[in-house]
Amino acid sequence: xxxxxxxxxxxxxxxxxxxxxxxxxxxxxxxxxxxxxxxxxxxxxxxxxxxxxxxxxxxxxxxxxxxxxxxxxxxxxxxxxxxxxxxxxxxxxxxxxxxxxxxxxxxxxxxxxxxxxxxxxxxxxxxxxxxxxxxxxxxxxxxxxxxxxxxxxxxxxxxxxxxxxxxxxxxxxxxxxxxxxx
Amino acid sequence: xxxxxxxxxxxxxxxxxxxxxxxxxxxxxxxxxxxxxxxxxxxxxxxxxxxxxxxxxxxxxxxxxxxxxxxxxxxxxxxxxxxxxxxxxxxxxxxxxxxxxxxxxxxxxxxxxxxxxxxxxxxxxxxxxxxxxxxxxxxxxxxxxxxxxxxxxxxxxxxxxxxxxxxxxxxxxxxxxxxxxxxxxxxxxxxxxxxxxxxxxxxx
Numbered sequence: 001x002x003x004x005x006x007x008x009x010x011x012x013x014x015x016x017x018x019x020x021x022x023x024x025x026x027x028x029x030x031x032x033x034x035x036x037x038x039x040x041x042x043x044x045x046x047x048x049x050x051x052x053x054x055x056x057x058x059x060x061x062x063x064x065x066x067x068x069x070x071x072x073x074x075x076x077x078x079x080x081x082x083x084x085x086x087x088x089x090x091x092x093x094x095x096x097x098x099x100x101x102x103x104x105x106x107x108x109x110x111x112x113x114x115x116x117x118x119x120x121x122x123x124x125x126x127x128x129x130x131x132x133x134x135x136x137x138x139x140x141x142x143x144x145x146x147x148x149x150x151x152x153x154x155x156x157x158x159x160x161x162x163x164x165x166x167x168x169x170x171x172x173x174x175x176x177x178x179x180x181x182x
Numbered sequence: 183x184x185x186x187x188x189x190x191x192x193x194x195x196x197x198x199x200x201x202x203x204x205x206x207x208x209x210x211x212x213x214x215x216x217x218x219x220x221x222x223x224x225x226x227x228x229x230x231x232x233x234x235x236x237x238x239x240x241x242x243x244x245x246x247x248x249x250x251x252x253x254x255x256x257x258x259x260x261x262x263x264x265x266x267x268x269x270x271x272x273x274x275x276x277x278x279x280x281x282x283x284x285x286x287x288x289x290x291x292x293x294x295x296x297x298x299x300x301x302x303x304x305x306x307x308x309x310x311x312x313x314x315x316x317x318x319x320x321x322x323x324x325x326x327x328x329x330x331x332x333x334x335x336x337x338x339x340x341x342x343x344x345x346x347x348x349x350x351x352x353x354x355x356x357x358x359x360x361x362x363x364x365x366x367x368x369x370x371x372x373x374x375x376x377x378x379x380x381x382x383x384x385x386x
Binding site: 015018022026027030031034044045047048049051052055073076077080081084085095118121129130131134139140141142150151152153154155158170174 | 191192193195196197199201202205207209210213214217287288289290291292293296297300368371372375378379
């Protein structure tokens with residue numbers, strides 16, 4: 001009897017916690033899914049998968065890390081697994097280092113004059129390998145280096161270096177002014 | 183424009199994008215059922231290897247009766263091999279369920295784990311699914327060839343089809359090996375990052 005009650009209580013708290021998470025992080029999780037999947041239908045499925053795995057995982061949430069870190073770790077894991085499964089060959093994906101080497105598509109072309117738009121940003125992110133994608137999404141979600149390190153497992157120095165690169169790449173791609181962004 | 187402000191533009195674009203957030207508990211339950219169905223279908227897909235081996239076994243022993251003694255052992259081995267493969271493939275696929283400690287492990291470790299899992303799954307599929315299929319098919323073709331030398335029936339006529347099957351198998355093998363190499367490269371790269379992270383090989 002007592003056991004059943006405690007199981008019900010656990011489920012209730014799991015549901016409550018999920019509702020809280022869904023309200024607080026729902027929009028960022030949808031944005032995160034957009035960073036991993038360009039196709040609208042597949043993205044919807046991915047969002048649902050993230051929520052499902054999140055709901056399941058919350059049963060074991062014990063506050064060993066912050067709820068935000070927990071949520072993003074699960075979400076990135078589900079999304080990264082999705083792209084690893086969907087595109088088993090990574091030859092089309094690049095690292096931040098390789099992205100820096102690519103010619104700046106905006107500068108010197110009419111595209112440089114165009115308005116900055118979400119499509120370009122999403123396309124840029126979707127070209128990145130999973131780990132760099134985690135860093136750039138976390139950066140765009142306005143997380144600090146410590147939080148990004150907690151989520152990705154990268155050292156503070158590595159996070160700082162990647163953020164520096166991200167800023168430079170974003171400046172190049174969006175303003176055509178990469179060289180003076182150093 | 184100062185660099186900091188310029189860097190904030192993508193952030194503003196990103197944070198202000200329209201999002202669809204309408205995930206309800208009912209939807210999650212439905213998704214859970216769908217996912218279980220999908221896993222079941224994938225597991226059923228692993229039956230293809232044993233089914234192909236069994237088909238070649240039954241067809242070879244009934245249609246090519248005079249040869250059954252010579253090749254029966256080979257057919258039987260292919261069938262047993264594919265049945266053993268079911269266990270290993272199922273084991274690999276069930277571990278596709280999200281591990282319980284996922285939220286306690288950071289992204290780098292999880293990416294590594296997932297890639298290694300995919301690489302192992304590819305290896306298993308080659309060894310336990312493609313292997314017995316090729317053996318069953320090879321034994322079957324050997325049976326046809328041996329029968330063909332006697333009555334010149336099925337073998338010469340079916341040769342173009344068999345060549346196509348072999349080409350398909352060779353293409354499948356090449357593709358899978360390429361995927362495996364790509365995954366291994368990614369895994370090595372992540373290991374390097376992990377080492378850098380621990381300060382074992384400082385970046386020059």
